[in-house]
Amino acid sequence: MLTVSHPLHFKNNHLYVEIGGSLWVYDTGADSTFGNQPVSLLGPAEEIQSHYAGQFSAADISGFLGETVAGIIGADIINRYDHIIDLKKNILTVSDGNLTSVGTAQPLDFFMGVPMLPAKVGNMPCNLFFDTGAQISYYQGDAPSNASDAGTLQDFFPLIGEFETPTKMIPIELTGIKHTIRFGKLPGMMGMALKMADVSGILGNEVMRNRITSYFPRRGQLILQA
Incomplete structure (x- = not known):
């Protein structure tokens, strides 16, 4: 190893x-x-x-x-x-061996190599891509009534370039973990690409901050420590 x-x-x-x-x-x-x-x-x-x-x-x-x-x-x-x-x-x-970690395990599937996991955004079940390169999360569905405004954000994705999005703080539930995090909405082509993968949004790196995250793609696992 x-x-x-x-x-x-x-x-x-x-x-x-x-x-x-x-x-x-x-x-x-x-x-x-x-x-x-x-x-x-x-x-x-x-x-x-x-x-x-x-x-x-x-x-x-x-x-x-x-x-x-x-x-x-x-x-x-x-x-x-x-x-x-x-x-x-x-x-x-x-x-290249099997590392071990303690924490709450999230099951992963993959679309074109990109991991996705089940979640509830504002109590709505959905699948989200797990994207360590995303500075905030994205949700293409309707924001729940308890979402709060969090201002606008300038962001960038290689396929669409720079764009600006309004953002909201929205509760999210993963397997055994609850957070309230910042969500934006992807424009045009990027949002359509998510629908093709039966994915409702992107889980960005906010859930990783100040914690240990274990990513075991060959075993289809993401482990978030408390």
């Missing part, structure tokens, strides 16, 4: 892993990896594509984030391994 650790950086609600002195967006919601140099989470570095969907480069992502990044590490690499994402100590542990 090979296991390594990498420094994590959580800046302006975005999650980065540092590899060889370069920052990479750590993004379970991206189906493929791209960047300006070879990369690996475990073992020898490998060549990757320079652009996402033939359009967006590491420089484009850096411009939006206001942080120089080498690229995005997506599900095609992340899903090969077990991960313990410790945002208390800011350490990512990656292994």
Whole structure:
């Protein structure tokens, strides 16, 4: 079993892993990896594509984030391994063996490599993509009556570029866990793409903050520690 650790950086609600002195967006919601140099989470570095969907480069992502990044590490690499994402100590542990963790287990399914999990948003059952690269969560359904306004947010997704969304604080229930978190609404094509996957939204990295999250994609498990 090979296991390594990498420094994590959580800046302006975005999650980065540092590899060889370069920052990479750590993004379970991206189906493929791209960047300006070879990369690996475990073992020898490998060549990757320079652009996402033939359009967006590491420089484009850096411009939006206001942080120089080498690229995005997506599900095609992340899903090969077990991960313990410790945002208390800011350490990512990656292994090709089976890591163990305590906490509340969330069952996962996958669509094109992107994990999704069952949830209740405002008491409405739904499926959400689990996206460590998303600074807030998204819900395409109607906001419940007990949702409160949380202002507008400027965000970015590679397929649609920059956009602005109104946001609300909405209660969410996962398996054994309840939170109230910030949700926006995705525009146009991105919202339609979710419907094709029978998914109602995106669970962003807000639920991971200041806790240990274990992501075991080969076993279809996400474990959130209290």
